Amino acid sequence: MRRLALGLLLLTGCVELGVISDGTSISVGKPSDGWIIDPVRMPDSGRGFTTRDVWRTRNQRFGTDELIDLVVAVSGRMSTRVRDVRIVIADLSGPGGGEARLWHRSHQSGRDVDLLPYMRDKDGKPFEPDAMHVFDATGTAIDGSGITLDVARTWQLVRELLTAPEATVQWIFMYQPLADKLIAHAEQLKEPEALVAKARMALKQPGDSARHDDHMHVRVYCSTADKQQGCLDIGPMDLWALRQQELAASPVLAAIGAFHPPVAAEPEPIAVAAPVAAPALSPADLRSLGRILRTRDLVLRRWR
Numbered sequence: 001m002r003r004l005a006l007g008l009l010l011l012t013g014c015v016e017l018g019v020i021s022d023g024t025s026i027s028v029g030k031p032s033d034g035w036i037i038d039p040v041r042m043p044d045s046g047r048g049f050t051t052r053d054v055w056r057t058r059n060q061r062f063g064t065d066e067l068i069d070l071v072v073a074v075s076g077r078m079s080t081r082v083r084d085v086r087i088v089i090a091d092l093s094g095p096g097g098g099e100a101r102l103w104h105r106s107h108q109s110g111r112d113v114d115l116l117p118y119m120r121d122k123d124g125k126p127f128e129p130d131a132m133h134v135f136d137a138t139g140t141a142i143d144g145s146g147i148t149l150d151v152a153r154t155w156q157l158v159r160e161l162l163t164a165p166e167a168t169v170q171w172i173f174m175y176q177p178l179a180d181k182l183i184a185h186a187e188q189l190k191e192p193e194a195l196v197a198k199a200r201m202a203l204k205q206p207g208d209s210a211r212h213d214d215h216m217h218v219r220v221y222c223s224t225a226d227k228q229q230g231c232l233d234i235g236p237m238d239l240w241a242l243r244q245q246e247l248a249a250s251p252v253l254a255a256i257g258a259f260h261p262p263v264a265a266e267p268e269p270i271a272v273a274a275p276v277a278a279p280a281l282s283p284a285d286l287r288s289l290g291r292i293l294r295t296r297d298l299v300l301r302r303w304r
């Protein structure tokens with residue numbers, strides 16, 4: 001009885017948190033023709049991430065709640081494994097989104113972010129790059145600096161992005177030979193086939209823009225709530241569909257509002273109807289809920 005009461009308490013509280021979490025920023029239109037309402041500014045630095053003046057001064061530092069939550073949370077989780085360097089975050093979108101022709105064709109609707117991959121210096125030591133470096137197909141900087149792509153750490157970053165509950169990643173644009181190196185590394189590590197399959201879908205060199213040989217460009221799908229406000233996804237929806245399947249198979253993640261729960265036409269009935277799902281939470285579910293809350297380091301900002 002006491003256990004059930006605890007379950008109800010956890011579930012009700014969390015479902016309410018989930019409903020409220022999606023109520024602020026709205027990504028409108030397409031990444032290459034859109035804007036953002038109530039965007040969030042990416043902090044300049046935090047646990048596991050930083051930026052550089054070149055990007056800070058451009059002020060292309062805004063995104064949707066989901067994108068900022070993703071970058072902050074993924075950087076934080078990476079910092080528990082990679083302790084000596086932080087991820088360098090380059091441009092996101094402008095304060096209201098829209099076109100910033102000088103720098104980007106996309107990046108308009110708050111769902112794009114450029115990141116620098118992990119790198120090593122000429123002596124093989126990890127370092128935080130102060131600029132983008134163009135890599136050749138072997139993962140060596142073409143500027144003669146001896147800088148190389150850190151394939152192992154960058155793969156960990158890709159894995160973290162693809163499995164993060166904060167947002168669903170559609171693309172990680174990258175020069176194809178480098179993307180292929182990351183995938184080969186994952187195969188060598190014997191990462192789960194489902195994860196490697198996702199990486200093959202996400203890690204691509206775009207056919208219609210720069211080849212991304214000096215940075216990674218991450219794009220997330222529209223959140224379910226934003227879709228209803230005019231957010232438009234362009235391109236394959238496979239990774240979105242896979243995420244929805246994972247969500248459906250995990251009552252715990254659904255209950256805590258991860259993966260952007262489907263939003264009903266009237267928001268209130270969701271909170272009222274939520275306790276109906278309570279019997280689905282077994283003691284094992286509750287244990288894994290605790291584990292998720294402990295290990296996934298979910299960002300609870302705005303989940304009050």
Ligand SMILES: [Zn+2]
Nearest residue numbers: 112113114217
């Ligand atoms: Zn970009």
